[in-house]
Amino acid sequence: MAAFAETGIYLQFAEKPRGEARPLLWPVLVHRVLYPEAKEAQLNLFQRAVLGLIRAQLTQAEAIAELTGLHVNLIKLILAQGVSNGWLTDSARGLTEKGEQLLDGESVEDDNLKAGYLFQDAISGQFWPRFAEQLDSIEPEDPLQRYPVFKGERKSGKSIRPFVMAAGKSSLPTLDHEALAIAYRDYRDDCRAARQLDSGQFPQFLKLSGVQRLDDTAKPARVLLWAKPDDEGLELWAVDDPFALRANAWWLQDALREQTEGGNKYLLNHLQPLVSVPRADDQTVEQWLQAMRQQADMQVLTEYPWAARQPDIKRHLAALLLRMNKLEQGDQSEQELDAAVMECQKLLEVLMQWLIHQYPVEAGHLPKQKIVNREL
Template structure:
């Protein structure tokens, strides 16, 4: 059994988010593990079998075929590959020095072990779906004081004093094999999803393992730096993934209400993120419930027709909440940029709804190996959609048609790609909204401008890049919120099932 003890060790894996955020220290029990290092094999199974038989002085193709059950022509092909690799001599009778080194390395791979770290939640005892092969320790600038202060950027001198919560540590057992396997599967699933969204270059190195062994009987104790922002969905706050693999640390979300109940100062800090006063005579649970009920009530009163689609309802509630926050004076640049992100998310949900409600006839779509902008233009123009002007078509035609077609099954992509994919569903469907809504109603030029602004806010553009940089203002944020709400309302009859 292990209990969290404050040892004054602090870890940081991810970066501070661009949105306005509050830092918190999260207690963890750190388990040191060892696991076989998975390496990319240099040779395939057939090559390995032939190499080992040649080393055992069986080099005739007929003999190898008889021993392995492979067709003799396949054996000769493998021998030719091994010669070209320089792993066997030109007569295919013995291994070269390079070949000996390669086959020995392949044989030893299962014996190589690596060290990694698993993190067990100090509040709940649950194992995090994250693993790393380094302990990324950060040193506070005031190590003698109770509440640590960190210099996060040596160049700019920017610092942070995270909130260090109070809690009563409990005794937790070392996770069993079933729990460990489940956490590992969640980690692998999250990493794979992140690769599809961002690509491998923006992620930390993936830890590959086939099995693991807990090395120490007792885990070490540490605090992990975690960031909390205002939420982009119907929840009030978002706990960011401290390892920057996914946007949100979904496994920590359920712990936040309990944490707030025991740490009123943390509630005070987080209330400023959502433009709400801290609770006065209410408990934290009552306060959280009332805030959520207010947002849901506004949606119910003003946009009752969206209730049939929970995803649109959720995204719409966030926009309405952001609108009120800006009206109440929350006008920090991060708040304004966040409003653009939230507007785009609602528009993306509308496009996803269109794609699923009016699916394209995929058998009629062309299959191309490379993108053809001119073909895309002709295809979009042939749809004869009233709101698709020449400028809109030109902007959308730069999207990859292959990627757009894939969105018919998994509609998760950029807003422009989703608009293209939604348009394809208009073929043969006379009731499709894009066939009936005109340019004045949809104003797609505004949607494209918003998408470009979203790219600026999400990719860290600034004046320093040499690219055009648009300074966000309150008026711009309010304009795009109004546009997004008006755009959404154009689909009212279809979402409500009246068409």
């Protein structure tokens, strides 16, 4: 069992997100681990298309050329490259394990081992579903201050004064294979989701096989995180993902909620500017959040009474009205505008699902078109 102790080590992995945000210093234990170094996938658009069709059992070069619109000689060249690089079998009629990994966007393991870091939450005791290749330290303006202050952006000249989150008093569980497997599973799922939602650059995806502890003891530290308004509208606040795989650090949500609902008035005062509806002095966090929801629900009942009969439409409409109220009150940050657009998309999706369910199309009325027009 391990315990957290202040060491004066502060880490930062991401800059302040766009829009309104408040800094937090979150306590963690840093475990040093060893893992196989990864090689990034090296497939261009044409190679990815050809390998995908081969996985779909389309193996003739002429058929692939006709379907993709590429010259048949280019298809044959890609097939030859796939065989020589070990992506395709010798007959070029199937993918190898390496080809499957590349096509799925996963990294390919190398024999070289590399040191990295895994983080354990010193509040909840859980292991974060994130790995880091290096630790990015930051220095406070005055190392002797009880509550550290950091230099902010040069443009604003403002200092960063984070709220220091209290660590858990009980001993923390040790790192074992089961805990590592759970953290890795969630990390893998977030990596795959990030690749599906965005084609941007993300940290290297690490393979679990071969990961092992490098040090017997973990090093206590604090990570600079940013709390922000919850884009989903289900909570008062969310924590920005410091590793930029997802929009929010979902694994910190329960711990943040417990801290705020526990009556920590200093933390509440620190986070209160992020919420558009003012909090009464005698309101708990749950009552505060309920007041916001009731305000939106009342607006739905008075202005859109028909929506009350459809729970999904009502829920997303209420979330959108919350966003619209914040925009009308002057919070027109890019983050808030993006969140409002996202709520519009969700509302449109559930509305279309309701229409399809309410007015289904009879199979006999669908056009019987067997030939697909690829020019459309």
